[in-house]
Amino acid sequence: MSDLSLMEYEKDAGFGDYFALLKPRVMSLVVFTALVGLVVAPGTVHPFIAFFAILCVAIGGGASGALNMWYDSDIDAVMKRTAARPIPSGRIERGEALSLGLALSGFSCAMLGLATNWVAAGLLAFTIFFYAVIYTMWLKRWTPQNIVIGGAAGAFPPMIGWAAATGGISVESVLMFMLTFMWTPPHFWALALFMNSDYDAAGVPMLTVTHGRRVTRKHILAYTLALAPFALAILLTSIAGPVYAFVAVVMNLLFIKGAVQIYRRSEAQAEADKYAVERKFFRFSLFYLFLHFSALMIDALLRGYDLIGTGVFGGLLGGTF
Amino acid sequence: MAITRDSQMHKRRLSRNIGLGFVLIAFAGMVFGLTIAKVSVLDPARLEAEQAGEAPAMPFETAPLAPQEPAASPEASQ
Numbered sequence: 001m002s003d004l005s006l007m008e009y010e011k012d013a014g015f016g017d018y019f020a021l022l023k024p025r026v027m028s029l030v031v032f033t034a035l036v037g038l039v040v041a042p043g044t045v046h047p048f049i050a051f052f053a054i055l056c057v058a059i060g061g062g063a064s065g066a067l068n069m070w071y072d073s074d075i076d077a078v079m080k081r082t083a084a085r086p087i088p089s090g091r092i093e094r095g096e097a098l099s100l101g102l103a104l105s106g107f108s109c110a111m112l113g114l115a116t117n118w119v120a121a122g123l124l125a126f127t128i129f130f131y132a133v134i135y136t137m138w139l140k141r142w143t144p145q146n147i148v149i150g151g152a153a154g155a156f157p158p159m160i161g162w163a164a165a166t167g168g169i170s171v172e173s174v175l176m177f178m179l180t181f182m183w184t185p186p187h188f189w190a191l192a193l194f195m196n197s198d199y200d201a202a203g204v205p206m207l208t209v210t211h212g213r214r215v216t217r218k219h220i221l222a223y224t225l226a227l228a229p230f231a232l233a234i235l236l237t238s239i240a241g242p243v244y245a246f247v248a249v250v251m252n253l254l255f256i257k258g259a260v261q262i263y264r265r266s267e268a269q270a271e272a273d274k275y276a277v278e279r280k281f282f283r284f285s286l287f288y289l290f291l292h293f294s295a296l297m298i299d300a301l302l303r304g305y306d307l308i309g310t311g312v313f314g315g316l317l318g319g320t321f
Numbered sequence: 322m323a324i325t326r327d328s329q330m331h332k333r334r335l336s337r338n339i340g341l342g343f344v345l346i347a348f349a350g351m352v353f354g355l356t357i358a359k360v361s362v363l364d365p366a367r368l369e370a371e372q373a374g375e376a377p378a379m380p381f382e383t384a385p386l387a388p389q390e391p392a393a394s395p396e397a398s399q
Contacts, residue, residue, distance in 0.1 A: 012333045012334060013333065013337065014333040014336040015337045046362050048354050049358050115359075
């Protein structure tokens with residue numbers, strides 16, 4: 001055996017490398033929001049079927065992550081943050097990632113369809129398609145609005161959870177989608193403001209680079225203001241309760257306050273305190289989404305024990321499409 | 322450089338094989354669990370019994386599906 005071929009063997013992938021292709025950190029948000037969508041939905045689902053459905057959603061999310069890593073391996077190799085991923089580091093072949101992504105996509109959708117219903121499976125298939133094709137192949141390298149439209153892929157899981165329980169789409173599930181969809185841009189643009197990313201070197205148009213930081217700050221404020229009505233509109237549905245009402249009012253006020261602070265700051269001010277406000281806003285945005293969905297889950301549990309009624313305002317909005 | 326039993330290559334391949342083994346075993350367990358869950362949900366006799374409040378809603382618990390004979394009232398026995 002030559003030294004060269006031995007080096008090839010030294011790059012053999014371990015199990016963890018294949019798991020890393022599934023982007024487990026992204027998966028955690030997907031699992032959590034899908035679980036909330038399933039728990040707050042009316043009706044009961046067998047606990048094992050519910051667990052299996054969430055697992056399918058997680059595997060589907062992982063599959064789209066593998067497809068993303070397959071397609072983006074060229075730009076991952078250029079950027080420092082992603083250079084150690086399994087494909088650019090040479091531990092996994094591109095074709096392997098593609099095969100794994102396609103196989104898990106088909107598997108997760110088919111199993112979700114068999115376990116629950118085909119509306120949920122169809123939504124999962126569309127989510128994978130949206131992330132892998134619409135976002136990764138098309139929008140990401142083409143427009144600085146990539147984050148906005150691509151955010152839809154991360155917003156579908158609560159709708160899938162809801163569909164798994166009810167077999168349909170409703171006002172409540174669309175509003176949960178909108179909550180995550182509108183939250184994504186301010187969350188990522190706040191990160192883009194203080195992260196010295198090398199997206200530019202990789203040829204990925206990010207708003208901070210293409211339109212400047214001033215415009216990015218304006219966009220953060222605009223999207224944060226646009227997000228609040230959707231978060232508060234959930235109060236009009238049957239899934240909201242007193243816990244959600246408290247969280248939504250307080251968190252949206254604080255989020256808007258943070259966005260206004262970001263908007264008012266100049267680059268000189270931000271550099272002087274090493275982007276302290278932007279970092280704080282980014283951390284807060286994580287809490288924002290987590291607390292909104294947690295509050296919905298707590299209200300659903302309280303409702304399950306008949307401790308609270310249906311909706312804060314009796315569920316004015318609602319209905320299955 | 323000799324390839325020994327403990328080389329990195331062997332360790333990685335072992336981790337891959339063990340990992341895949343666990344995944345396959347877990348998959349078989351999942352399909353079995355799903356089958357049990359589906360059967361208990363789709364069983365019409367059980368569903369009727371559950372709706373009549375004569376069987377527990379939770380799975381994996383045994384309960385008589387046939388309607389119970391009403392207990393004889395004390396007055397009737399006198």
